[in-house]
Amino acid sequence: MALFMAVSIVAYDGFAVLPDLPPGIREMLGTPPSAAAVSGLLVLYTFSALILTLARIIGGFGAYGGVYHVVYLTAFYAFYHLSGALPDNFWAVFVSGMTILTLECYHLWSWCSDRIREERESLDEENGQDNDSG
Amino acid sequence: MIRSLIGRAIIPVAITVTGFVVVCCLLLYAVLKNDMTADAVSQANMLADIVVKSTRYAMLREDDETLRNIIENxxxxxGVEHLRIFNKKGLIEFSSDKGEIKRFVDKKAAGCIGCHAGPVPAAMLGDMERARHYVNEKGASVIAITAPIYNEPDCFNASCHVHPPTQKVLGTLDIGLSGxxxxxxxxxMRKRMAVFSFLVLILTAVGVTALLARAVIGPIRMMTAYCRAVGRGDxxxxxxxxxxxxxxxxxxVRRVAARAEESRGILHGQEKKNTGTEQPPEDPEGADRSAGTRPEDSGSEQ
Known part of the structure; x- marks a missing residue:
């Protein structure tokens, strides 16, 4: 979450702290995708990321995919920046990232709480057995 | 709240649904904003072309007074923030602001740089390239169009004029409309989308709460009440x-309760045999509790 916030702060200024791409590299990269195409992909990505995180919540798996999401979201910032539509679409990427990462954090918190509770219960049981035998 | 069943169900659903709706609203807003801005620029371009056409005859006749009247009117x-005509060198000939007449426009200003970025000024621009959106010194949002006045056969064939046929642009009309x-x-639109997103959040939270309360929480509460009553010996x-x-x-739960009741009956029978009296136990609640809460213990005693 903190990493994503840092990337968002840099993106909010239009990546002003980073040097401009040399014209040669820009030419090599080719024509940037249209803002509409990037927006369509962002909707698709947000939808699938939320569904996958919800599936992990339902299945009770403890894997955390937050770092990968930060990479994908940074790519969206970069694509919007290259197509010149970042100021109009910054908040969409930001809200998408916050939603996905908040859900990931909630999942991680919930999963860890359950594991801690289970661990406490097993420790209590062990203590109880020790007391009985003592 | 966060540890309750309803809280644990509402939080992920509310985050998912509301977050996705807000992302879609923001993207839709960006698309609609672009479309509406393009429409406004198209309207402004049309108006600029109308002004150029309506001043054409006065320009051909070099009728400055008529031109000045048209500009003023x-x-x-x-909704018209400014209107000016300047020549190829950038000298303002006619303007709604009399103070800027006979002054040069800044070629590096937002409306001029589109053509004058390179060493040779561009002669043709698209509709969107002719437009600029800025806030003027009065703090008003302005959509301005710079429409080139092209050299046409009527212009360079006129007896009174000195423009050579090779000169493509004679001057520029700059019109600023209120944004x-x-x-x-x-x-x-932003307010409506915010209200819509808030309603989605409320509807999601209330919907999940209502469904859980009806389908899960209600039955669990009834079962809890039943189990507590059995625990008390009722x-x-x-x-x-x-x-x-x-x-x-x-x-x-019903089977466990039935099993506990059976165990309780057996326990009573054994107590009667052991004591040899027909008196009921002095503390039935204590016996019930031991039978109801720990059926496996009572089973082991058998």
Whole structure:
């Protein structure tokens, strides 16, 4: 979450702290995708990321995919920046990232709480057995 | 709240649904804003072309007074922030602001740089390239169009004129229209989308709460009340029946309760045999509790 916030702060200024791409590299990269195409992909990505995180919540798996999401979201910032539509679409990427990462954090918190509770219960049981035998 | 069943169900659902709706609203807003701005620019371009056409005859005849009147009349119209005509060198010939007449425009300003960025000025621009959106010194949002006045056969064939046929652009008309109507429409759209997103959040939270309360929390509370009553030794209560997973859980609880009641009967019988009297136990609640809460213990005693 903190990493994503840092990337968002840099993106909010239009990546002003980073040097401009040399014209040669820009030419090599080719024509940037249209803002509409990037927006369509962002909707698709947000939808699938939320569904996958919800599936992990339902299945009770403890894997955390937050770092990968930060990479994908940074790519969206970069694509919007290259197509010149970042100021109009910054908040969409930001809200998408916050939603996905908040859900990931909630999942991680919930999963860890359950594991801690289970661990406490097993420790209590062990203590109880020790007391009985003592 | 955060540890309760309702809280644990509402939080992920509310985050998911509301977050996705807000992302879609923001992207939709960006697309609509672009479309509405393009529409406003198209309208402004059309108006600029109308002004160029309407001043054409006066320009051919070098009728400065008529031109000045046309400029003044158009600039009195509400929503027209400025209107000026300058020649190829950038000298302002006619303007709604009399103070800037005979002054040079800044070629590096937002409206000029589009053509004058390179060493040779561009002669042709698209509709969007002719437009600029900025806030003027009065703090008003302005959509301005710079429409080139092209050299046409009527111009370079006229006896009174000195423009050579090779000169493509004779001058430029610069008209600025108020961007307030566009800003107001966008502001209204933003508010409506915010209200819509808030309603989605409320509806999601209330919907999940209502469904859980009806399908899960209610039955669990009834089962809890029944189990507590059995724990106190009150076997008179009837057990409610449910369907689905909750029904299976209820059936399991009912079996445990029936088993506990059987054990309680057996325990009573054994106590009677041991004491050899017909008197009921002095502390039935204590016996019931031991039978009701720990059926496996009572089973082991058998």
């Amino acid at each position: 158009i600039s009195t119209r509400e 307030k109507p566009l800003e107001m429409s966008l502001s209204t 076997w008179r209560g009837s057990f409610p029946s449910f369907r689905g997973e909750i029904g299976e859980l209820a059936e399991a």
